[in-house]
Amino acid sequence: MRIAVIGTGYVGLVSGACFSEFGVSVTCVDTDCAKIARLQRGEMPIYEPGLDELAAANTGAGRLAFTDDLAPAIEGADAVFIAVGTPSRRGDGHADLSYVFAAAEEVGRALAKTRAGGYTVVVTKSTVPVGTGREVASILGRVCPSARFDVASNPEFLREGSAIEDFMRPDRVVIGADSERARAVMRQLYWPLYLIETPMLFTDIETAELIKYAANAFLATKITFINEIADLCERVGADVQDVAKGIGLDGRIGRKFLHAGPGFGGSCFPKDCRALVRTAREAEANLSIVERVVQVNEARKARMADKIIAACGGTVASKTIAVLGLTFKPNTDDMRDAPSLEILARLAAAGGTIRAFDPAGIAEARKLLPDLVYCRDAYETMEGADALVLLTEWNEFRALDLTRVGGLLAEKLVIDLRNIYEPAEMAAAGLCYISIGRSPKLARA
Numbered sequence: 102m103r104i105a106v107i108g109t110g111y112v113g114l115v116s117g118a119c120f121s122e123f124g125v126s127v128t129c130v131d132t133d134c135a136k137i138a139r140l141q142r143g144e145m146p147i148y149e150p151g152l153d154e155l156a157a158a159n160t161g162a163g164r165l166a167f168t169d170d171l172a173p174a175i176e177g178a179d180a181v182f183i184a185v186g187t188p189s190r191r192g193d194g195h196a197d198l199s200y201v202f203a204a205a206e207e208v209g210r211a212l213a214k215t216r217a218g219g220y221t222v223v224v225t226k227s228t229v230p231v232g233t234g235r236e237v238a239s240i241l242g243r244v245c246p247s248a249r250f251d252v253a254s255n256p257e258f259l260r261e262g263s264a265i266e267d268f269m270r271p272d273r274v275v276i277g278a279d280s281e282r283a284r285a286v287m288r289q290l291y292w293p294l295y296l297i298e299t300p301m302l303f304t305d306i307e308t309a310e311l312i313k314y315a316a317n318a319f320l321a322t323k324i325t326f327i328n329e330i331a332d333l334c335e336r337v338g339a340d341v342q343d344v345a346k347g348i349g350l351d352g353r354i355g356r357k358f359l360h361a362g363p364g365f366g367g368s369c370f371p372k373d374c375r376a377l378v379r380t381a382r383e384a385e386a387n388l389s390i391v392e393r394v395v396q397v398n399e400a401r402k403a404r405m406a407d408k409i410i411a412a413c414g415g416t417v418a419s420k421t422i423a424v425l426g427l428t429f430k431p432n433t434d435d436m437r438d439a440p441s442l443e444i445l446a447r448l449a450a451a452g453g454t455i456r457a458f459d460p461a462g463i464a465e466a467r468k469l470l471p472d473l474v475y476c477r478d479a480y481e482t483m484e485g486a487d488a489l490v491l492l493t494e495w496n497e498f499r500a501l502d503l504t505r506v507g508g509l510l511a512e513k514l515v516i517d518l519r520n521i522y523e524p525a526e527m528a529a530a531g532l533c534y535i536s537i538g539r540s541p542k543l544a545r546a
């Protein structure tokens with residue numbers, strides 16, 4: 102089979118590389134010529150574990166190619182995946198669909214140039230609001246009335262940092278399509294996953310579009326719920342780690358996404374929750390839980406800055422704060438909507454000097470937080486600092502030499518917004534330790 106993937110971001114690139122690993126001939130297309138030039142040289146524009154090797158192997162085998170020229174990529178393709186960005190639209194929080202619609206127009210123009218008689222499934226892999234698939238179909242029909250095509254929705258559930266494993270062994274594949282012919286093409290493309298008994302949910306296009314938003318909103322709600330429980334734990338002297346374990350062992354609740362922290366961020370949850378809220382408002386449906394989740398999460402970032410300032414004795418003016426971790430989660434270089442952006446901007450506005458280190462995110466962070474002092478490793482960051490803040494739970498921050506940490510810090514204060522250390526081990530190292538949802542009495546234990 103042959104496919105084209107439009108957009109070589111986190112989703113397009115990973116999907117393209119993984120489909121080529123399935124034996125499909127894949128051409129990835131992007132309008133960003135510099136990105137395509139890098140990909141053609143074998144350089145990955147994003148940090149994603151395992152992607153370099155996977156792309157190199159499949160490019161070498163002749164199954165994966167990169168181009169900025171859409172028309173030849175589409176010629177004879179069984180399916181064209183649209184995997185361009187759908188960021189929040191400024192002002193109203195709706196998904197900005199301009200990239201998706203532009204891609205649909207380009208696909209329509211390219212189909213018009215290809216030989217007659219072919220059949221193509223145009224698949225939206227981007228996260229798009231209900232109704233977008235129909236809109237894509239009407240664009241294609243208008244731009245290329247002679248084309249024989251179907252539109253399908255195939256939302257992507259991969260997580261940055263474990264994207265390849267998630268694509269290769271997903272919990273499920275969701276496919277929204279109206280015609281049996283389109284379903285057959287999609288089934289054939291995902292055949293290797295069918296063979297390993299991956300659940301395949303075939304549904305209509307609107308339902309597939311909504312499943313993606315409902316999934317992200319549910320996960321965001323779970324995180325926000327445990328964050329609020331963590332705040333309550335701090336007030337009443339309980340331990341949120343044990344509360345999470347105690348409820349998570351209930352199969353109806355599940356253990357995942359019950360890690361209290363500084364609030365969710367990243368390129369998906371915030372924008373997708375906002376877009377879902379817009380969809381509900383336009384449909385005059387009540388989605389007050391998700392609306393509240395968005396508000397609570399936004400407020401949490403400011404509260405995290407206040408928590409750090411309070412831990413520093415009420416002010417960070419003229420103080421130096423060492424920060425470990427800037428990306429919204431470990432194993433990615435993605436800084437979009439990372440909690441660090443707001444938290445650190447607030448600390449800087451309050452007069453703090455911030456020394457920071459992140460294993461993969463510094464190049465992106467420099468563009469968004471130019472005034473930070475960027476360091477080469479965790480320990481250099483701490484030299485002479487008045488507090489250490491753990492902001493992203495990269496593995497390399499989980500086993501710091503606490504004696505060395507104490508020796509480097511001017512004030513032996515550690516604020517752990519990811520609960521990656523035990524209060525007792527911090528106390529044993531002589532460090533004042535403040536974490537999330539664990540009351541000070543636990544730190545003294």
Ligand SMILES: NC(=O)c1ccc[n+]([C@@H]2O[C@H](COP(=O)([O-])OP(=O)(O)OC[C@H]3O[C@@H](n4cnc5c(N)ncnc54)[C@H](O)[C@@H]3O)[C@@H](O)[C@H]2O)c1
Pocket residue numbers: 107108109110111112113130131132133136184185186187200203204207226227228229257258259260261368369
């Ligand atoms: N990042 C994730 O973890 C993730 C997970 C699941 C779903 N999604 C969804 O997948 C979609 C893509 O997300 P992403 O993070 O990969 O985006 P991204 O911003 O990293 O990449 C988008 C790419 O599309 C390219 N592009 C834009 N318009 C184009 C056009 N007309 N033709 C060709 N290329 C074009 C851009 O140059 C860019 O390289 C979004 O809808 C997102 O919500 C993302």
